[in-house]
Amino acid sequence: MTTHAKVTVIDSIRAIDDLIHQRDDAFTLAGAELNELRDELMRAAVRHHWQHCASYRRYAEANEWSLSRLDLPGFIESLPLIPASVFKRHDVSSCAPEKVVQVCTSSGTRGTKSRIYRDGTTLERFVGSIDQGSRLALPNPDIERQLFVLGPDTGEAGDLWFSYVLSIVDLLHPTRFFVTAGIFRIDEVIDALLDESVERPVVIGPPVLVRDLATALRERGIDPGLGARNGLVITAGGWKRANATAMSRRDFEEFVTAAFGLAGDAPIRDCYNAVELNTVLFECRFRAKHVPAWLHTSARDPATMRPLPPGEVGVLAFCDASPTSYPGFVATDDLGSVSREGSCPCGNDSAVLTVVRRIATAETRGCALRLDAEVIR
Structure with a gap:
């Protein structure tokens, strides 16, 4: 029995790395094929964190959840979710301290910063998610583009997650950065945007x-006439x-489109990420944020944290199979909705995320987003 479990985990590790780094169907898988693959990846992720993160295991057991549920249909939506606020108060990790290569912190908009510990595998998969997602956002993604990032480079980004996310796009395309020592070099x-020799410029920020x-x-x-250069x-x-x-x-799109001289279909795209999420969700040209096959997204009832039907607005929750250094089963501080798989005009069949807004502090108190300090510590 033990040998079989080890083979399953190894095969699942290969499967998720192949999906993130090699395959081109992360957003087109649907139906039974998607469910079978995602369930396999999520089972392996749960077993990994159950073994290596004692605090998550205690939390799950306190919620009367056990590994036997992995054999039940729809088990993903039963997984105990860690409220994002827990990462502000406790260290939650599934790897040894010497394996951590990046301690990622949130912006601390509300005063307290979250801390997420990422090992090499987790970061590599995160970069892979950007590569996969950028293929939705960038027309002809294999054609080289010049990126103009309104943020610091990796050396200055430090542990601040948002800045770090912006800084690593230079792994994908030639990139220039325009924030130094906290100063936006406008x-x-x-001047850089006025350089007409630059083809296919992309402003990110x-x-x-x-x-x-x-x-x-x-x-x-x-x-700057970016539209004439496919900007x-x-x-x-x-x-x-x-x-x-x-x-x-x-109003934002109308103002920016006119100011930048943009043209074409959806020249302004948005993307979504949080420090607790190891995947970046990009918009396609129809402004749909597609969910890749290794990620399960749902909207939850704020009072009960039960999954809501497709299209209803609730607390956004993510079960991400990609991180190995922390459990990626998180209830966020955002409200939004999730459509189930269907045909998008862009040709991708994956579920689509819609983010509505952040949860106000008073609303957070009313949500079922509390953990006993004796469980996560």
Whole structure:
């Protein structure tokens, strides 16, 4: 029996790495084929964290959950979810300290930062998720593009997760960074965008800095004409502390499209990630954030944390099979909805995530998102 279990785990490790790094059907799998593969990957992930993360095992047992449930249909939606707030108060890890290569922290918008411990395998799979997702966001993804990142490079990003995420895109395409020592070098990025020798430019950054750049272009009467060079803008990270001045998506896209001289189908795409999530979800040209096959996403009733029907808004929850250094079974601080698999005009059949907004602090208190400190410690 033990030998069979080891073979299953090894095969599952190969399967998820093959899916993330080699296969091209992570967003087109659907129906029974998707369910069979995702269940296999998730079973292996649960067994791994059950063995290597004592705090998660205690938490699951306290919720009367055991490994025997892995044999039941729909077991993924029964997995005990770790509230994102737990990562702000406790260290939750499934690997030895010497295996940690990056301690990733959240922005601490609400005062306290989450800490996520990532080993080499977890980071490699995270980069793989960016590579996979960027194929949705970038037309002709195998063609080289020049990326202009409104953020710091890897050396300056440190442990701050959002900055680190932006900084590693240089592994995929030639990249320039325009934040140094916390200062947005807006004049330099404008000069770079005006270089007409740059084909297929992509501006990547948080919406507030994209808006600041667009404002500067309009005030100076400059049109970089990115549309004529097949340019794109990709936003990430949300408005965070600038939420009081946030623009609606429609107003934001109209303003930025005009300021950058963008053209074509959906020249502005958004992506979603959180420090607790080891996968980046990109939009396709129809503005749909597709969910890859190694990730299960659901919206939960805030009062009961039970899964809601497709399309209903609730607390977003993720079961991510890709991290090995921490359990990727997380209830987030975001509200949104999830559509089930269906045909998107872009040709991908995977489920689609819609993010509505962050959960207000008072709402968080009302959600079933509390753990006993004796369970996770």
